[in-house]
Amino acid sequence: MMNAQDITVAYGSREILHGVSFSAKPGQVTAxxxxxxxxxxxLLRALTGDLPYTGQAVLNGIDIATAKPWDLxxxxxxxxxxxxxxxxxTVAEVVRLGLQRGLEAQETSLISRALARVDLGEFAGRLYQELSGGEQQRVQLARVLAQxxxxxxEDQPHWLFLDEPVSSLDIGHQLQIMQIARDYADQGGGVIAVMHDLNLTAMFADCVALVADGHILEQDSPNTVFRNDLLSHAYKCNLRVNTPPATGAYLLPHAASMAAE
Amino acid sequence: MTVLTQDAPQILGDRQSNARLLMGALVVMLCITSMASLAVGASGTSLWQSLLDLAMGRDLSLRDRVVLWDIRAPRTFMGILVGAALAMSGAVMQGLFRNPLADPGIVGVSSGAGLGAIMAIVLGGLLPAAITNQIGFYLVPLAAFFGGWASTMLLYRVSTRKGRTSVATMLLAGIALGALTGALSGILVYIADDAQLRDLTFWGMGSLAGATWAKLFAAAPLMFLSMAVAPFLARSLNGLALGEAAASHIGIPVQRMKNIAILTVAGATGAAVAVSGGIGFVGIVVPHLLRLMVGPDHRYLLINSGLLGAALLLMADVVSRTIIAPAELPIGIVTAVLGGPFFLWILLRQRGILDL
Known part of the structure; x- marks a missing residue:
């Protein structure tokens, strides 16, 4: 369980997050x-312990602010x-960076399974710096999966925190990566992902937190949060949500001139 | 040999067994260069003849004993320690700053350590006798350590913002730091008396020529300690290559390991500078060659750097002793002639990556 209460983050005197509360359950993809x-x-960086914040954030019963990095x-x-x-x-060496202590015996098999999972099994011997941005992103996901x-x-759910995991990927790999997140949640883990693509979010997420101007406007299932008025207000543009029963919600942007009619 | 003990099949792109093989080769190389360093010298004393004499139970002549035991042996050990210390601190520093151009000599850590050493030589007499009696001949290495530590800290603060180190800022800050410490050192040299000046001249030649057992024992503890700590930083330095935030995400106590790394660099560099003056470029050439050969995994890079640094410095020392024999070329000149162009080559090769 991820539970955050009254989180406030400021860069200098400028407050970015104004006392938001957020939660995520294992077994779900929370966007x-x-x-x-x-x-x-x-918000994500506060929850991973990268930014100082006021308020309280607890993951699996452990306070993020005081936890040791190796426990997290x-x-x-x-x-x-x-x-x-x-x-x-090399790609294999990057994936190995994620491995935690005590896994040395399974090292080789974990690395190759993680690479195969992101469709990069053939890339193990390549130099990371010579890969494209999208390939590097998938190597990093393999590193995180290996971790x-x-x-x-031991009855504790594990968690993936993903910051725009599919932004630099082609559509095929976007679906593949989201499916990995989906499977991880279906097997009992927790996934928290910052997302730009609302259609992918509607397709894969169980729960959505809509953030605007440093507040969480609403956190609920995509079908509840994705409403024309709420999204249009948050993104300051006109959006229309379609909900055909066969596919679930998908969104169409509505040009300003059309909406003005 | 190592392949047999590994039961898991090796994965492509895993260079660990190569790195271990290289480690073995470097040990052999260091042994050979050590023997060469003991065997070569202006006096014409033959190491082999002397070893043979010893093996046959014959006594060495006084002259041979002095040459081998009091002149060549401390010099060889000093070369091993200084070469290993400089190469290892280069490797640690590059890992810490996350770029291959960080080197104690280039970015002003050595000159900071030098300033500490000069302060100890010139101003050491002003300290209360109670202190100088206590630390005695450790004063110069300790002062060099503090000088190196202060400049590493300063450099890191200036060139790192939000967990990212700017290469340009680091190199420029290093120039400023070098100029500043150079000026302060100049003032101290100016006010030094004749006896101190003689000490300074011997110290600053950038050479292993003045190696004695006493000097070696003064600097060895600090170097040993720093080099013994460095391998424990390997996993953290590997993780740090991902950036500070990601290193923390995979469980590394970033702030603590950075402090330890800075102390390690200062200890190894400071002690090396204290006994050998400024010997440049070892710290940048050695780790770079090793990364080209077996990759940047610090679990092997640090130890291999120590071995190769020691071997290369001994070789450079043999060259400096023989090339214009019976006179001697300061070893700093030899390493600079080899290392300077090498540094430029790295700079040009990495220009795209480093955004210079």
Missing amino acids: IVGPNGSGKTT AAMRGVLPQATPLAFPF VWHPVS
Whole structure:
């Protein structure tokens, strides 16, 4: 269980998040959506312990603010937006960076399974720095998966924190990565993902937190949150939600001139 | 040999067994260069003849004993320690700053350590006798350590913002730091008396020529300690390559390991500078060669750097002793002639990546 109460984050004197409360359950994909600069990445970075905040954030009963990095690392992996590497590591070596202590015996099999999971089994020997941005992003996801490979371990759910995991990917790999997140949740793990693509969110998420101007406007199932008025208000543009019973919700942007009629 | 003990099949892109093989090769190389360093010298004393004499139970002549035991042996050990310390601190520093151009000599850590050493030589007499009696001949290495520590800290503060180190800022800050410490050192040299000046001249030649057992024992504890700590940083330095936030996400106590890494660099560099003056470029050439050969995994890079650094410095020392024999070329000149172009080559090769 991820539970955050009254989280406030400020950069200097400028407050980015104004006392938001957020929760996520294991077994679910929880998406954080909102316009640029709304504070959704800031919220994720507070929940991963990267930013100082006031309020309380608790993951699996452990207070994020005071937890040791290795205790947090044992139960949650974090995928950043982009990860430039300082040195010429191979793909296999990058994935190994994620492995926690005590897994040395299964090292090789974990690395190759994690790479196969993101469709990069053939890339193990390539240099990370020579890959495209999208491929690097998938290597990093493999590293995160290798870190918390089992969605549940000793009755504790493990967690994936993903910061815009599909932004630099083609549509095929967007679906593949979202399916990995979906499967992880279906096997009992928790997934918290900052998302830009509302249609993918509607397709894969169980729960959506809509962030705007440093507040969470609403957190509920996509079908409840994705309403014309609420989304149009949050994104300050006209959006129309369609809900055909066969596919679930999908969104169409509505040009301003059309909406003015 | 290592392949047999591994039961898991090796994955493509895993260079661990190569790195272990290289480690073995480097140990052999270091042994050979050590013997060469003991065997070569201006006096014409033959190591082999002397070893043979010892093996046959014959006594060495006084002259041979002095040459081998009091002149060449401390110099060889000093070369091993200084070379290993400089190469290892280069590797740790590059890992810490997350770029391959960080080197204690280039970014002003060595000159900070040098300033500490000069302060100890010139101003050491002003300290209360109670203190100087206590630390005695450790004063110069300790002062060099504090000088190196202060400049590493300063450099890190200036060039790192929000967990990212700017290469340009680091190199420029290093120039400023080098100029500042150089100026302060100049003032101290200016006010030094004749006896101190002689000490300074011997100290600052950038050479292993002045190696004695006493000097070696003064600097060895600090170097040993720093080099013994460095391998424990390997996993953290690997993680740090992902950036500070990601390193923390995989369980590394980033702030604490950064402090330890800075102390390690300062200890190894400071002690090396205290006994050998400024010997440049070892710290950048050695780790870079090793990364090209077996990759940047610090679990092997740090130890291999120590081995290769020691071997290369001994070789450079042999060259400096023989190339214009019976005179000697300061070893700093040899390493600079080899290392300077190498540094430029790395700079050009990495220009795209480093955004310079």
